[in-house]
Amino acid sequence: AQSVTQLDSHVSVSEGTPVLLRCNYSSSYSPSLFWYVQHPNKGLQLLLKYTSAATLVKGINGFEAEFKKSETSFHLTKPSAHMSDAAEYFCVVSDRRSGGSNYKLTFGKGTLLTVNP
Amino acid sequence: NAGVMQNPRHLVRRRGQEARLRCSPVKGHSHVYWYRQLPEEGLKFMVYLQKENIIDESGMPKERFSAEFPKEGPSILRIQQVVRGDSAAYFCASSPPEQGVVKNIQYFGAGTRLSVL
Numbered sequence: 001a002q003s004v005t006q007l008d009s010h011v012s013v014s015e016g017t018p019v020l021l022r023c024n025y026s027s028s029y030s031p032s033l034f035w036y037v038q039h040p041n042k043g044l045q046l047l048l049k050y051t052s053a054a055t056l057v058k059g060i061n062g063f064e065a066e067f068k069k070s071e072t073s074f075h076l077t078k079p080s081a082h083m084s085d086a087a088e089y090f091c092v093v094s095d096r097r098s099g100g101s102n103y104k105l106t107f108g109k110g111t112l113l114t115v116n117p
Numbered sequence: 118n119a120g121v122m123q124n125p126r127h128l129v130r131r132r133g134q135e136a137r138l139r140c141s142p143v144k145g146h147s148h149v150y151w152y153r154q155l156p157e158e159g160l161k162f163m164v165y166l167q168k169e170n171i172i173d174e175s176g177m178p179k180e181r182f183s184a185e186f187p188k189e190g191p192s193i194l195r196i197q198q199v200v201r202g203d204s205a206a207y208f209c210a211s212s213p214p215e216q217g218v219v220k221n222i223q224y225f226g227a228g229t230r231l232s233v234l
Contacts, residue, residue, distance in 0.1 A: 004159070036225070043121065044160075044208065044225035090159060103150065103212070104173070105223065107159030 002027045002093050006108035014116050019078040021111045023091030026072065032102060033074045034092040035065055038110075044090065050074065061085070086115045119144065121226035122191075123209050129232045136196040136203070138229045142211030149192045150223060151184055154206040166192060199233045206230045 007022040025031060032051045036044040048059025055067040065076045074091060091108040122141040130136050142149050147168055152160040153176075163176040166186035177184065181199075186192040196203055207230075210223035 034222075041126075041227065043123075043227040044210075046222065046224070049222065103148070103165055103223075104162050105150075105152075105160070107152075107161070109157065109159045 002031065002095050002106045004091050004093050004106055004108035006089075006091050006111050008111050009109065010112045010114070012114040012116060013081045015083055016080050019076070019081045019085065019113065021076040021089050021091075021113065023074045023076065023108060024072050025074060025091070025093045027093055027095055029095040032094045033065075033067060034094075034105070035059065035063070035074075035076050036090045036092060037087045038090065039087045047076070047089075081113075081115045083115050083117065086113055088112050121209055121211050121224055123207075123226035123229050125229060126227065127230050127232070129234065130199045131234050132200055133198050136199050136231055138194040138196075138207050138209075138231070140192040140194070140209030140211075140226060142192070142209075143213075143224055146211035146213050146224070148212045148214070149186050150210045150212075151192075151194050152208045152210065154208060154228070156205075160208055163194075196231075199231075201233050204231055204233045 003026045005024045034049045035047040037047050038044045047063050048057045050057045050067045058064045063078050065074050067074055088110045090110050092105050094102045094105050124139050149166045151163040153163055154160045164184045165173040169188050181197045183195045206228045208225055208228045210225045212223045
């Protein structure tokens with residue numbers, strides 16, 4: 001079984017300061033991991049994905065995440081927050097079961113990021 | 118290229134009525150997924166369809182819910198005899214035919230927010 005825990009339901013930062021959104025996962029198989037962002041009244045947009053290549057993954061808009069197997073973590077970071085980053089962020093895992101499909105995404109409960117001027 | 122299109126964006130129904138939610142996938146995508154997001158929860162997988170076939174409906178409630186993806190036209194998620202507990206945001210996602218490592222990237226629509234009075 002797979003699961004995701006987003007450790008903070010709400011993170012507030014000042015514009016220009018670093019962002020850290022924390023995510024821990026549980027997976028019985030080799031996981032694929034994703035971060036999605038949801039702006040108000042918009043669809044979910046893929047920020048980045050990890051699929052067993054490089055452990056440090058770079059995404060869009062200056063975000064990156066590091067896969068740490070020993071810590072079962074996939075935290076999302078950005079060096080300098082921008083006002084437009086204010087949104088809800090979801091950490092997502094899917095199992096890559098041997099010989100099977102991996103379409104079933106499991107979402108965390110989300111972290112609401114607020115950026116203060 | 119248009120992304121995943123869902124309509125209506127907002128749907129209000131009284132208890133006992135039927136709700137029909139529509140999803141047009143990205144052009145060329147043959148796989149459709151439906152997810153439900155209850156208040157303050159992450160998205161939960163409901164069903165996975167390919168053209169004219171239900172591949173996995175393990176996340177669908179056993180009664181009142183059904184989904185289809187006909188050869189022509191959008192995918193439909195149908196909820197009969199709605200109850201207040203069905204109030205949620207319903208998201209549709211699509212993906213292209215499996216192409217190696219990218220096969221589990223899903224592209225999401227903006228969702229349909231169902232309110233049951």
